[in-house]
Each structure stands twice: as structure tokens, then as C-alpha cells.
Amino acid sequence: MSIEPNPITLRLMTEDDLPMLHDWLNRSHIVEWWGGDEARPTLDEVKTDYHPQTLAKEGVTAYIAMLGEVPIGYAQSYIVLGSGDGWWEDETDPGVRGIDQSLADASMLGKGFGTKLVRALVELLFTDPQVSKIQTDPDPNNLRAIRCYEKAGFVRQKTITTPDGPAVYMVLTKFE
């Protein structure tokens, strides 16, 4: 059986990507699941809040997903332990990472690109021997995201209450 190579690669996001990210974060298919209308960010907010140096201080690494030479999505990983602000207070394992991602173009949704993106991100994170487990926390109503994570190997654990509201806690442990 041949395994097709993943057409999606990830590169680190840079400061130069921030205007593009601002455009993406204001697209309605992302706004719907990324904080809602009241969280639509201005360009200045994106330049501050998503600056790679700002994110690094919070244990967050941001990536741009590429399909060949074309940027097609935003992804981020974060160190779960010590997130602060009421997030993940029960976590004791420094090896756990969390992930989030969104495809930039609504016309690409539901065609398998998200699953490939998540697989690429998981593969990248597990190249770090310190990473033991990857978690994600989609909105319980975001059935497309939940299904995407399941297809990428995540296992649904339980519904939890986060500072942003209810979420489905899903995990992928190394070697699964």
C-alpha cells in the first residue's frame, strides 16, 4: 500500500504575515469559531497580539500552512502547562501541547485539507522528543472541526468548561 505524501507543509509565521492574518481572522467562516463577531480584530490588534514575539512569551508558536507556494491557513501550538488565566489548571505534564487551526478560504472547507493540516502539525510537534501528548478543544457545536480532529487521530475525552465556554477535550498521545 502506498501512502500519499502530505501536500500541506507548515512554516513558522513571521511579522510579514500579520496583514494577511488580519484579513483571514475577519473572514466570517473563521470569525464564527474564533471568538465571534465581538472578537473581530483590527490590524493593530493582530500586529500586537499575534506578533511572533508576543506569542512566544505566552508559549505559543504560530505557523502558516502552505499548499505548495500558496498560504492556505493559520495554525498554532501552545505549551499547555502554565497557560494561566484559568486555562488548563489541572495539567501537570510539561510535554503536552495544544493546537488550533483555520483554513483561510471558505471554498476549501470540507475537502480534507484541514485533516491534512492537522496531520502535518501533529507530525511536526511529535518530532520534539519532549512532546508527549497533543490536545485540542473545539466548540461542541463545531462538528466539522471535531470530525476533522477525529480523522487526524484525536480521541474525544469529555466536554469541559474553559474560560471561553464549553469545549470538547480531545487528545492524541504519542505512538497512537
Ligand SMILES: CC(C)(COP(=O)(O)OP(=O)(O)OC[C@H]1O[C@@H](n2cnc3c(N)ncnc32)[C@H](O)[C@@H]1OP(=O)(O)O)[C@@H](O)C(=O)NCCC(=O)NCCS
Ligand atoms: C476546522 C477546519 C480546519 C477543518 O478543516 P476541513 O478541511 O474543513 O475538514 P475536513 O474536510 O478535513 O474534515 C471535515 C469532516 O467533517 C465533516 N463535516 C462537515 N460539516 C459537518 C457537520 N456539520 N457535521 C458533522 N460533520 C461535518 C466532513 O464531512 C468531513 O468528514 P468526512 O471526511 O468523514 O466526510 C476548517 O473547517 C476550518 O478552518 N473551519 C473554520 C474555522 C474553524 O472552525 N477552526 C477550528 C477551530 S477549533
